[in-house]
Amino acid sequence: MIEINNISKSFKGKQVLFNISGTFFKGKNNLIIGSSGTGKSVLLKNIVGLFTPDLGDVKYNERSFINGSEQDRKQIRREIGMLFQGGALFDSKNIEENVKFPLDILTDFPEDEKIDRVNFCLERVGLVNINKKMPSEISGGMKKRVGIARAIVNKPNYLFCDEPNSGLDPQTGIKIDNLIKEITSEYLITTIIVTHDMNSVIEMGDHIMFLLEGKKLWEGTNDEITKSDIKELNDFVFATQLMKQMYLR
Amino acid sequence: MRSLGKYVIFMGSLFTRRETFSTYIRLITQECINVGYNSLFIVGIVSIFMGAVTTIQTAFNLVSPFIPDYVISLVVRDMAILELSPTIIAIIFAGKVGSSIAGELGTMRITEQIDALEVMGINASSYLVLPKVIACVVMYPMLVILSIFLILLGGYFAGTLTGILSSVDYLYGIRYEFIEFNITFAVIKALVFSFLIASISSYKGFFTTGGSLEVGKASTSAVTNSCIAVLLADYALAQLLMG
Numbered sequence A: 001m002i003e004i005n006n007i008s009k010s011f012k013g014k015q016v017l018f019n020i021s022g023t024f025f026k027g028k029n030n031l032i033i034g035s036s037g038t039g040k041s042v043l044l045k046n047i048v049g050l051f052t053p054d055l056g057d058v059k060y061n062e063r064s065f066i067n068g069s070e071q072d073r074k075q076i077r078r079e080i081g082m083l084f085q086g087g088a089l090f091d092s093k094n095i096e097e098n099v100k101f102p103l104d105i106l107t108d109f110p111e112d113e114k115i116d117r118v119n120f121c122l123e124r125v126g127l128v129n130i131n132k133k134m135p136s137e138i139s140g141g142m143k144k145r146v147g148i149a150r151a152i153v154n155k156p157n158y159l160f161c162d163e164p165n166s167g168l169d170p171q172t173g174i175k176i177d178n179l180i181k182e183i184t185s186e187y188l189i190t191t192i193i194v195t196h197d198m199n200s201v202i203e204m205g206d207h208i209m210f211l212l213e214g215k216k217l218w219e220g221t222n223d224e225i226t227k228s229d230i231k232e233l234n235d236f237v238f239a240t241q242l243m244k245q246m247y248l249r
Numbered sequence B: 001m002r003s004l005g006k007y008v009i010f011m012g013s014l015f016t017r018r019e020t021f022s023t024y025i026r027l028i029t030q031e032c033i034n035v036g037y038n039s040l041f042i043v044g045i046v047s048i049f050m051g052a053v054t055t056i057q058t059a060f061n062l063v064s065p066f067i068p069d070y071v072i073s074l075v076v077r078d079m080a081i082l083e084l085s086p087t088i089i090a091i092i093f094a095g096k097v098g099s100s101i102a103g104e105l106g107t108m109r110i111t112e113q114i115d116a117l118e119v120m121g122i123n124a125s126s127y128l129v130l131p132k133v134i135a136c137v138v139m140y141p142m143l144v145i146l147s148i149f150l151i152l153l154g155g156y157f158a159g160t161l162t163g164i165l166s167s168v169d170y171l172y173g174i175r176y177e178f179i180e181f182n183i184t185f186a187v188i189k190a191l192v193f194s195f196l197i198a199s200i201s202s203y204k205g206f207f208t209t210g211g212s213l214e215v216g217k218a219s220t221s222a223v224t225n226s227c228i229a230v231l232l233a234d235y236a237l238a239q240l241l242m243g
Helices: A040-048 A070-078 A095-106 A111-124 A140-152 A170-187 A198-204 A231-237 A241-247 B002-013 B021-035 B037-061 B070-110 B113-119 B124-161 B167-175 B181-206 B212-242
Strands: A002-011 A014-024 A029-033 A055-060 A080-083 A158-162 A190-195 A207-212 A215-220
Touching: A002 A040, A014 A040, A014 A055, A014 A207, A014 A215, A029 A040, A029 A170, A029 A198, A040 A158, A040 A190, A070 A080, A080 A140, A080 B113, A095 A111, A095 A140, A111 A140, A140 A158, A140 A170, A158 A170, A170 A190, A170 A198, A190 A198, A207 A231, A215 A231, B002 B124, B002 B181, B021 B037, B021 B070, B021 B124, B037 B070, B037 B124, B070 B113, B070 B124, B070 B167, B070 B181, B070 B212, B113 B124, B124 B167, B124 B181, B181 B212
Parallel strands: A029 A190, A029 A207, A080 A158, A158 A190
Antiparallel strands: A002 A014, A002 A055, A207 A215
């Protein structure tokens, strides 16, 4: 479980996040949604420690990430896996080396054990016989899958996904969503997903936080999201004709 | 002043939260190949031609019958050791290696590869930059020594094959009144210049923001700033060690 308390963040005098608090649950797909430029990714980066909040705290199972010791932070980081928007695969390493990288840095497993684990994770995300390919030789969807394999290779307790299906066709996007959903329930990890894709919200949103202009406006489940009477949330949820037809009929 | 402060803090961050010794050995070896071995061709070509041109131009300007021929190679030797090899090759090195370092780190930054390292708990500046700085500081003095040798070799062929001076005069000139400290001076310059080029280029690349356009700008800025820093350091070292 991850708790955030009163997270505020500003850049060069411009406040981007305003006192955001909330809880993200274990074994659930916790979604942070909102329009572009509303502070979703900034909030995620504050949670994983890529940014330090101006105010507030982030707690991983009661352990403070912001105010804790360097040793605590190091330990928490070892329990984190993250899927970046573009995959963020290392260009100079092949797929196997990319997935194996966290094991090389964070563990002292024997080499054959690492390779077994890498092969298991690649197989788990549906990729076989691409170990020796370079990131430039595979498609965007495959890069995301490799990114997921790298995120889960060290058996994380927390998985973070920054717009996992952006730039993908709808079918591949749904496959990636389903994969994340399966992995979350299979390994009982706390997953936080930043997205503005309503398909993902409906398909996999166990617990949803809606941000508007850096403020938390709503929190609930995907059953509740379509029944809200908050105008800004409804504008976001029913922005497409498809959603309107599905729910407002 | 703000940039200078940020640069100093960045340099300090290279030595905090370090990885294991064996990790650095592997990374430094790879970087030595990138910055040293892969620069051999350009350094070799430039050095040989600089030696040849310097010899011909020195001979062209020394027309007095009272000046012996061996002075030509003496001038080439001192120019090579004191200025051409450490400084001019540093400018070439900044263009090749500096822009490559800034481009690589800038691309890693905008494609979130650096963020990925940080999320894993790795100090990205130490992991990515320290091996590059060490590799440059180790390899560049070797390139300078090689360059001095190739300048003298280029001068020898240009001088003797065109009949400007005899082989005996050339060899006499490059040994005449040789000051050993000049080699030490060249190596000190090489160490300082390589550190400046590697660190400034890394700094420019590491803090790139935006997209591919900014990566290009960071590379250009890395080369420009490295060249200015090298020239300022060249003057300061000359004043300090020879003044």
